[in-house]
Amino acid sequence: MTAQPHFHPGTPPLRIEGVYKSFENKLALKGVSLTLEAGRILALLGPSGCGKTTLLRCIAGLLPTDRGSIWIGEQVMSAPGLYRPPEARELGMVFQDYALWPHMTVAENVEFPLKMRGIAGSERRHSVAWALDTVGLAEFAGRSPETLSGGQQQRVAMARAIVARPRLLLMDEPLSNLDKGLRESLALDIRRLIKELGLSAVFVTHDQQEAFALADQVAVLQGGELHQIAAPQVLYDFPANAGIATFLGSGMVIPGRFTAQGFHVGEDGHVLPFHAPMAQDEDVTLFIPRRAVSVCGQQATVTAEVAAVVFQGEQHGLRLRLSPSVELTLHSRHAPRVGERLSLAVDAPCLRAWRLDGQAVNVHSAPVSARSARDPIHRHVNPRKQDNEFTDWKDSARRDPDRRIEHTGMGG
Ligand SMILES: Nc1ncnc2c1ncn2[C@@H]1O[C@H](COP(=O)(O)OP(=O)(O)O)[C@@H](O)[C@H]1O
Numbered sequence: 001m002t003a004q005p006h007f008h009p010g011t012p013p014l015r016i017e018g019v020y021k022s023f024e025n026k027l028a029l030k031g032v033s034l035t036l037e038a039g040r041i042l043a044l045l046g047p048s049g050c051g052k053t054t055l056l057r058c059i060a061g062l063l064p065t066d067r068g069s070i071w072i073g074e075q076v077m078s079a080p081g082l083y084r085p086p087e088a089r090e091l092g093m094v095f096q097d098y099a100l101w102p103h104m105t106v107a108e109n110v111e112f113p114l115k116m117r118g119i120a121g122s123e124r125r126h127s128v129a130w131a132l133d134t135v136g137l138a139e140f141a142g143r144s145p146e147t148l149s150g151g152q153q154q155r156v157a158m159a160r161a162i163v164a165r166p167r168l169l170l171m172d173e174p175l176s177n178l179d180k181g182l183r184e185s186l187a188l189d190i191r192r193l194i195k196e197l198g199l200s201a202v203f204v205t206h207d208q209q210e211a212f213a214l215a216d217q218v219a220v221l222q223g224g225e226l227h228q229i230a231a232p233q234v235l236y237d238f239p240a241n242a243g244i245a246t247f248l249g250s251g252m253v254i255p256g257r258f259t260a261q262g263f264h265v266g267e268d269g270h271v272l273p274f275h276a277p278m279a280q281d282e283d284v285t286l287f288i289p290r291r292a293v294s295v296c297g298q299q300a301t302v303t304a305e306v307a308a309v310v311f312q313g314e315q316h317g318l319r320l321r322l323s324p325s326v327e328l329t330l331h332s333r334h335a336p337r338v339g340e341r342l343s344l345a346v347d348a349p350c351l352r353a354w355r356l357d358g359q360a361v362n363v364h365s366a367p368v369s370a371r372s373a374r375d376p377i378h379r380h381v382n383p384r385k386q387d388n389e390f391t392d393w394k395d396s397a398r399r400d401p402d403r404r405i406e407h408t409g410m411g412g
Pocket residue numbers: 023024028046047048049050051052053054055
């Protein structure tokens with residue numbers, strides 16, 4: 001079964017323009033604009049207090065906006081001097097605590113939005129049966145929600161949100177009250193359900209794994225501002241600023257300066273062989289994404305000392321020290337020794353740097369001609385220790401000639 005579209009194909013199900021919202025003179029939303037395409041799932045991701053729930057409640061009509069406009073389909077719902085209440089917006093909503101009524105049965109809970117819309121009894125019964133069947137809870141219709149597990153209550157809340165075939169589904173932290181294992185399987189179930197029903201959805205989460213698993217697009221909110229909206233992989237690989245890179249933990253974020261010698265790590269003065277002539281001698285933040293780094297013997301860019309190795313089942317988590325203050329975590333199938341020095345290749349085109357005003361600058365690594373053919377390890381890091389490092393690497397390569405450490409680029 002697919003939902004009936006409530007608006008012309010091509011009209012985005014949700015459009016938000018310049019929305020501001022304050023509480024007691026404190027701005028919770030600072031000019032948020034975004035568009036959701038039909039059939040897409042959008043995650044609002046950000047740390048606690050960044051305004052995610054406030055934005056969702058403005059979309060739902062549970063809060064009026066101070067400024068800006070919100071369209072649902074072709075209809076303007078919030079605008080200067082105009083505010084349509086939640087009932088007029090015909091949305092499905094899943095609240096963080098599910099908000100199920102304990103004095104009603106599961107079926108009565110699911111039926112409630114249909115009653116509110118004045119839908120006839122026979123049609124209501126048909127729709128409730130469909131919704132409960134869709135979420136796999138047909139046999140629980142007569143039970144009280146309090147007798148159900150957390151996962152089942154979540155499904156009742158989903159059934160109630162979809163029963164009236166809403167034009168847009170809104171969910172606030174839909175999985176945050178569940179155990180980790182259940183969260184992962186339910187995230188996939190919810191995604192499949194939304195796609196099968198052809199719904200468009202916006203959900204709030206502070207958990208990037210949940211955002212990546214469930215969403216087609218992720219909007220990162222920080223301090224009431226929308227900083228980036230992109231597909232999960234794009235967001236992870238190309239964060240728009242240092243704040244997003246830090247929040248996602250997809251690599252190392254290092255304050256410092258580029259000079260003719262290379263990148264000087266701000267905290268310890270260590271020099272890494274990366275250059276940015278356009279931003280020389282300016283304070284910047286360098287981002288080295290984890291996916292840009294691989295452990296290898298050839299064409300090494302930098303070396304790193306193994307600070308810790310954590311057995312994680314199918315892989316090992318390595319903590320690698322590039323300088324006294326800079327550590328990178330990587331995943332590896334093999335376990336090097338703690339204290340061992342590894343040669344790392346860094347794919348320079350993946351690097352990003354930003355000036356303090358947020359402006360991006362291009363980064364490249366030292367030209368190959370700057371290094372000798374015999375010495376694949378950079379000269380800049382620590383010339384005195386260079387020979388030792390090279391011997392270390394040769395030794396470890398001799399012990400295990402097939403040694404190749406792979407990393408998944410995920411996790412931290
Ligand atoms: N009803 C309210 N009254 C006063 N301040 C509020 C209210 N709701 C939210 N806030 C404030 O607005 C900011 C954003 O809150 P919220 O949208 O709930 O964040 P999130 O969902 O991202 O954790 C926070 O500083 C919060 O304290």
